[in-house]
Amino acid sequence: MTGHRLPAGGLVDRARPIPFRFDGRPLTGLAGDTLASALLANGVSVVGRSFKYHRPRGLLGAGQEEPNALMEIGTGARREPNVKATTVELHAGLEAASQNRWPSLRFDLMAVNGLMKPVFAAGFYYKTFMWPARFWETVYEPLIRRAAGLGRASGLPDPDRDAHATLHCDLLVVGAGPAGLMAALAAGRAGARVVLAEEDVRLGGRLLAEKVSLDDADGPAFAATVAAELAALPTVTVLTRTGVSSVHDGGLWLALERHAGPDGGPATAGPRHTLWTIVARRAVAAAGAVERPLVFAGNDRPGVMLAGAVSTYLHRHAVAAGRRAVVATATDAGWVLARDLLAAGVSVAAVVDTRQAAPTGFEAVAAATRVVTGAALAGTRGRPALTGVDVVADSRTIRLDADLLAVSGGFNPSIQLMSHLGDRPAYDPALGAYRMAGPVAGIRAAGAANGAYDLAACLRDGAAAAQAALADLGLTAALPDLPATDPTPVGAAAAYWTPKAPGKASAAFVDLQHDVTAADVTLAHQEGYRSAEHLKRYTTLGMATDQGRTATVDGLAIMAALTGRSLAETGAPIARPPVVPLPIGALAGPRRGAAFRPVRLTPVHGFAEERKAVFLDSGAWKRPQWYPLPGETDWLTTVNREVAAVRAGVGVTDVSTLGKIEIEGPDAGAFLDKVYANRPSRIPVGRSRYGLMLREDGFVLDDGTVTRFSETRFLASVSTAHAAAVYRHMLFCRQVLWPSLDVSVVAVSDAWAQLAIAGPLSPAVVAALLDDGRPITAETFPPMAAAELTVLGGVKARLAAVSFSGERAFELAVPASVGDRLIRQVMAVGAPHGIVAYGTEAMGVMRVEKGHPAAAELNGQTTAHDLGLHRLLARDKDHVGRVLSARPGLTDPGRPRLVGLKPVDPAARLRAGAHVIPAGASATAANDQGWISSAVWSPTLGHAIALAFVTHGPDRMGETVRAWDGIRGTDIPVVIVPPAFVDPEGARVRV
Amino acid sequence: MLIPCPFCGPRDLGEFSVLGAARARPVVAVADLDGEAAVAAFAAYVYERENPAGPQAEHWFHGAGCQHWLTVVRDTRTHAILSVTSAGTDEAAQSLEAAQGAAPEAAP
Missing domain, CATH: 1.10.10.1100 (BFD-like [2Fe-2S]-binding domain)
Structure with a gap:
């Protein structure tokens, strides 16, 4: 196969030579070349090695259908693997490397696989590499990975950026060949919003790849005229270098646009790709058709090419794919190619037709070359590239010398996109191909994709498809005047x-x-x-x-x-997305690094940062986990100090992340009685109460406090983790379950900064913060009291005497914008009392010491009975979860229920996740009686403590059991105790 | 995929979250809340699903939009959206009934 550039013709700029490298070899092409056409023009015949057998392979096609010419393009971090050379615009400095060969393309040691063909036969994945099992990781997988050898990822961070963008249109036209151009023109002239997406750098499709005449113009000239009009139409958007990749429900399409610099190379500024989401009311799929090769022995030898691809290289790139061609065809298209090759001065050794008779209209070709009809291909010769073809006709073998074998076995309409929504193409015997019979989800095939191979029919079909699509939308489009064309020879037989x-x-x-x-x-x-x-x-x-x-x-x-x-x-299999390869980077687009997902910062984040707090990711939130002081190198030291400071004096922590939901209206109390399992309607004005929410299946959804500020106005505080879900649930209750209740529900979580001020000295600190100077004592503001008041000189605030730590404590909320001022004021007025800032870890230690359930206990699998909260359940009203929470299976005392655990050895360390096993029993699933949900070191008690769910737990106080942890290999004797370790009587909260 | 929200217009699927099949919560008198009939009705409400191949009424939440719960009638075979109404309204109740009427018989 000795491809070479022809002296004239083509859509290449002979004044602009382009230097590039292939496997390190310096070569030169022309502006307008693809990498494939430039390689062909340089006489390169072997472009890669095959996947399993490492056989040398040459170019087969000229576009996305190319199976062989996969390349690594670019170098360093910009090296992109598995790129089809047929889709790469040639540009200066292009570095291309063949794949799947070692050590070199010409001499590939892995070609020995070709001798092992039986090993790689159909189903080899399922047969050859099955046993012995231990061979999988050590032998088979490394072998497959090395042998499979598609391109290598760069392994480096991607230096480029990809964009995401959206377009809306009445009509999306996929493909700008003759049918697509006419569709876009008809719709654009009618004033419809049109998006025309073309994978190629220029419009025209097969008009650029065949010798045709349209009125007085040739294909490229006609395409240029239409392109110019489309560019001038105000409602038409033309996207070139844009491959449409997939269709999704509701008329949503994905398309990848490659941004190029002025010479067709990668863009030097701005994004590298744009991944377009195109929302189209209707679509015309004019993606053309792909030629079928012929299947015969030796059909993979470099030099065997699709006839249509040879035509593309000839007409568009002025490259002859060989010096002496044999055309083997079952279609008239093969004869057209033979005619064009002869006209370009390329020797044609023979036209071999599988049909019994040569088609009419090609008498000149028959006169100029040998014609063999009723023939079959028996084999090919040449190493590595083609030197000869063996043909069988009338039981005789004819040996032909050739360096190019152009094959044409018929055409397959490109309808992959139309089966993305699950529709299966059907075989059309008249066409000899699978096609999509009618419109699918508003998508119409047009042109060659619809089996219209004759140029005039193709042009008409495109315009008619657009007209019909617009008629669906109530828009009228006139058919453009179509140019006069010569009839296209479209005869074909199955081969x-x-x-x-x-x-x-x-x-x-x-x-x-x-x-x-x-x-x-x-x-x-x-x-x-x-x-x-x-x-x-x-x-x-x-x-x-x-x-x-x-x-x-x-x-x-x-x-x-x-x-x-x-x-x-x-039948045919259904095609699946993506039709054109999508780089993972384009799918990620701008969502990478810090922009991967939003980060939520509380209003007092800056304060915590200044104090070098260590932050915990809690959902999207950054929460201060602890505040190390200079000299503290161990987090446990810091946390122990923070806990001790709160229990002995006073501390402040940021609880802004708690969900805050306002419920207001005449029926607010009745509404809350539906949502909560207890009775918020009985909360007095100016008081808070603990509230428990169930799911309809009877399990616990969430807990928190409910505060009543007036007869008709409540504030629900819900957990950080469940804030969004509980709000959605409340809206469901309000809008769907009890729409007749006169109440409004609004989430105000982000509107308020909220601080918890806890410890025996907290009343003095709180009192110093209030504008009205009211005293804060056990009598004037007892536990669970609540009020709306002002702080910081007129800033509205909400104060509630609620405690999570077991200490006398308050939660104070102010508008988010003044949160930072508030915490600085708290630290200032608290300084004389030795106030500390504490984080979520100390908060967690104190709530475990106090036996309060949190996220680890409210895990969606626990019931009010499990948590010891069943006395809260109201029996005399309907509420979410009321009926199913009473099922025997949810109230069974044999269920794992909440208890405390402490180790027999005070020095032992407990960890969440350990299983609870009876003493003396073996660690088997049958003996599994529960699990540790939360475990901490209690600085107050000086030993580890844990909350756990244990079968019949509350009835087993004092029993010694095993905390068995198979993952960490620990087995610790522990004693079952009540979950409230510190101050079980609750005296400390009332100081 | 676009969902035509009756309050916001056609919006991207990503703005919504789905709860599942839309069904009417059982109404039980307070005195009967502990009866077997109540448990059976709520068990069916919570756990049993028709799973039709065809139109199904579902509850969707437009969380990144108007924050309305919507009753969406959707064909489970094609994902075609047949109607969208504000949940909890009479209109939604009618679309729910219509969808149940249109559901084909379950295969034996």
């Missing part, structure tokens, strides 16, 4: 591999990219695989990056021949 075909089936490749042969399909059939989907998965036929564009139908035809069924009965 599939059959079991009687000459040559070895194991050398007749169906899927070139995955190295699936006719023998593999035959084996799959012998092993009982019949359906299109099973054939695909068992042999991996059509599962490579070319999505089986050139392979699937040939494979199905073999299966049909073997089973004696028609192609219609065999």
Whole structure:
């Protein structure tokens, strides 16, 4: 195969040579080349090695259908693997490297795999690498990974950025070939909002790749005229270098635009790609058709190419793919190519037609070259590239010398996008191909994608599809005047591999990219695989990056021949997204690094940062976990100090993350009685109460305090973790379950900064903060009292005497904007009392010491009975979870129920997650009686403590059991005790 | 996928969250809350699902929009959205009934 540049013609700029490198070799192409056409122009015949057998491979196609020419493009962090050379615009300095070869493309040691073909036959993933099991990690997987050898990722951080953007339109036109151009023109002239997406750098499709005339213009000139009008239409958006990748429900499409610099190389500024979300009311899928290769022994030798691709290189790039061609065809398209090759001065050794008679209209071709009809291809010669073709006709073998074999086995409409929503294409015997019969979800196939291969029919079909799509929307579009064209020869016959075909089936490749042969399909059939989907998965036929564009139908035809069924009965597999490869970086787009997801900071975050707090990720929140002082190197030292300071004096912590929901209206109390399992309606004005919420299945949803500020106005405080879910639940109760209640529910979580001030000295600190100077004593502001008042000189505030630590404590909330001022004021007025700032860890220690359940206990699997909260449950009203919470299974005392645990050895350390096993029993699932949900070191008691759920727990006080942790390998004797370790009488909260 | 919110217009799926099939919560007199009939009714309400191949009324929450709960009638075979109404309204109750009437018989 000796490709070379022709002296004239093509859409290349001969004044602009472009230097590039392939496998380190300096080469030169022309502006307007693809990497593939430039390689071909330089006489490069072997562009890669195959996936399994490492056979040398050359170019087969000229676009997304290319199975062989996968390249690594670029260097360093910008190296992109598995790029089809046929889709890369040539640009100065382009570095391309072939893949899947070691040590070099010409001499590949892995080609020895070709001798082991039986090992890699159909289903080899499922057979060869099955046993022994221990071989999987040590032998098979490394072998497969090295041998499979598709390109290498750079392994470096991506230096480029990708953008996400959205477009809305009435009509999306996919593909700017003749049908797509006419569709966009008809709709654009009618004033519809049109998006025309074309993968190529310029509009025209096959108009750029074939010798046609439209009125007085050739294909490229006609395409340029239409492109100019489209650019001037105000409602038309034309996206070039944009591949449409997938369709989703509701008319939503994804398309990838590649941004290029002025010379077609990667963009030097701005994003590298834009991933477009296109919301289209209707669509015309004018993605063209892909030529089918012929399946015969030796059909993978470099030099065997699709006739249409040879035509593309000839007309668009002025590159002859060889010096002496054989055209093997089942279609008239092959004859058109022979005509064009002869006209370009390329020698054509023969036209080999599988049909019995040559088509009419090609008498000049027949006169200029040898014609063999009723023929089959028996084999190819040449190493590594093609030097000859063997043809069988009339039982005679004819040996032909050639460096190019152009094959044409018919066409497959490109309708992958139309099956993304689950619709399956049907076989059309008249067309000899699978197609989508009618519109699917507002998408119409048009042009070659709809089987309209004649140019005039194709143009008309595109315009008509747009007209029909706009009619759906109540818009009227006129058909543009269509240019006069010569009739396109579209005769074709079925030409599939059959079991009687000459040559070895194991050398007749169906899927070139995955190295699936006719023998593999035959084996799959012998092993009982019949359906299109099973054939695909068992042999991996059509599962490579070319999505089986050139392979699937040939494979199905073999299966049909073997089973004696028609192609219609065999059926086609459904195509799945993405139609064009999407880089992972483009899917991530701007959502990377710090922008991966939002971060929520509380209004007092800056204060905590200044004090070098260590932050804990709690959902999207950053919460101060502890505040180390200079010299404190161990977090436990810090936390112990913070706990001791609160229990002995006073501390302040940020509780702004708690969910805050206001409930207001005449029916506010009645509403809360529906949402909570106890009776918030009985809370006096100016008081808070503990509240418990259930799910409808009877398990605990959340807990917190409810505060009543007036007859009709309540504030619910809910846990940080459940804040969003509880608010959604309350809205569901309000809008869906009890819509007749006159009440409004508003989440105000982010509107308030909230501080907890805890410890025996907290009343003095709180009193010093209040504008009205009211005394804060056990009598004037007892535990669970609440008030709206002002602080900081007129700033409205909410004060509630609620405690999570077991100490006398207050929660004070101010508008978020003054949270920072408030905590600084708290520290200032608290300084004489030795106030400390404490974090979530100390808060957690104190709540475990006090036996308060938190997220680890309210895990969605526990009931009010489990938590010892069953006395709160109101029996005389309906509320969410009322009926099912009373089920015997949820109130069974044998369920694991909340208790405290302390180690027999005061020095032992407890950890959450340990199983509770009876003393003397073996650590088996049958003896599992519960688990530790929370465990901390209690500085107050000087030993570890834990909250746990234990079967019959409250009835087993004083019993010694095992805390067994199989993961960490610990087994610690512990004693069951009441969950309130510190101040069980609750005296401290009343000081 | 777009959901036509009756308050906000067509909005992206990502703004919504789904609860599941829309069904009417049992109404039980307070005196009967501990009866077997109440438990059976609530157990069916919480646990039993028709799972139809066809139209199904569902509750969706427009959390990143108007924060309304919506009754969405959706064809589970095609994801086509047949109607969207504000949940808890008479209109939503009617669409719920219509969807249940339109559901094909379950396969034997």
